[in-house]
Amino acid sequence: MPVAKLYHVPLSPFCRKVRLSLAEKKIDCELIEERYWEMGADFLRRNPAAKVPVLKLDDLVLSESAAICEYLEEAFPEPSLMPRSAEARYEVRRLVGWFDDKFHNEVTSKLLYERVNKKIIGKGFPDSGNVKSGARAIKYHLDYMAWLLEHRRWLAGDVMTLADFAAAAHLSSLDYISDVDWNRSDVVKDWYAKIKSRPAFRSILADQIPGFRPPAHYADLDF
Structure with missing residues (x-):
């Protein structure tokens, strides 16, 4: 290595x-x-x-x-985070793009960046309009994830992939500041509980940001 x-x-x-x-x-x-x-x-x-x-x-x-x-x-192909077929790999890349582009622009940048980043870098107070916009948009994205997970075991198909890590990366950051309504969808909550129970998630759940305390459930594998 x-x-x-x-x-x-x-x-x-x-x-x-x-x-x-x-x-x-x-x-x-x-x-x-x-x-x-x-x-x-x-x-x-x-x-x-x-x-x-x-x-x-x-x-x-x-x-x-x-x-x-x-x-x-x-x-480092093992363990693989991309499926074998071209069609399945496309779907993973599409969803990674969805979360890193659309979700990021509509939700993460409106909530995390306003509530946390501005304070850390000294850019003033949160823009309430952006916060309200992000709070509305995340509902749509959670509903879309629920639709995917009602038809698939994982976001992109039958196996866990980079698409799940992309989504979990955004949601875990937002969960640190209590901006995810896990009661909106049981299937999304179950998916997140499953993925955050993986050993790969341990260091992320141990993060501590000075001046910002995570909710009690943040590092709780059973919520």
């Missing part, structure tokens, strides 16, 4: 997705918190886009969470 270092922000869903992939593949990784908004020279040398996550594997430096996860899948 390579020497791995992940430059990350604990509540970033993009960083969490990579952390879950690394842990599932049993790749030990040193976590280094990166204050990316300070635009430090060392960090910009690692990723001129000034975004986390950045994964360093020996001398290889990787950025962009989707590309990192695809690299890990190709370089």
